[in-house]
Amino acid sequence: MAEHGSARGIRRSVLAAMAIATLTVATVALSGCAPREEAMTPHESRDRLVEVIDATTALLGVDGWSRNHEPDPETCTTDEGTDGVSYAYGEFTAVVGDDPAADAAKVAADWEERGMQVRVVDDAIAVVYGIGGPVRSLSFSTGPNGYYLEGSAVCVPGDAGRIAEEDSEQ
Structure with a gap:
């Protein structure tokens, strides 16, 4: 009992x-x-974008990547509806690799593993679009004149004008 x-x-x-x-x-x-998650600073958001772009270029193993400028701060609207800052990063280019379709598939898989929502458009050239995760948005194009990466960082609270001044002073 x-x-x-x-x-x-x-x-x-x-x-x-x-x-x-x-x-x-x-x-x-x-x-x-x-x-x-604790709020990111604008520079932390920028660094996440740069990390993903650098990892993408390393993943592809293509020589000759060049950037025409550093990421630039721009005004955006945060999820809370307030003014914020995001970094735009474009004109990151390289010659086309040996197998552009396979490279686009590699990029798509890597970005999905990073928590991004990915869409691939494969018409005459393959273009991979990614949003979310560590970035606001990214795109990777396989041509026709070369590989091209561009993106924007997550929008975080901040003043883009003040951030641009701080960045120019460094």
Whole structure:
């Protein structure tokens, strides 16, 4: 009889614990008190974009990548609807690789692994579009005159004009 009582007690304890856990999860979800990622600075957002672009160029193993300029800050609207800053990075080019379609597939797979939503358009040339994850948006084109990468960083709170001044002073 003691064992039967113990089993019932354990079962009640487990059910009580499950009820508390369920209420805790529901309370967190409804109250919005779930842990949030700490806000990025504009420079951290820029660095994430540069990291993905650098990793993409390394993944392809194509020589001759050149950039016409560093990422530039620009005004954007944050998810909260406030003015923010994002970095735009374009004109990052290289010669076309030996197998552009395979390179586009490599880029798409890598970006998906990074948490981006990816779409590939493969008409006369392959173009890979990615949004989300560590960046706001990226695109990789396989031609016709060379590989081309461009993108923008996640929009974060900040003043693009002030950030541009700070960047020019460095």
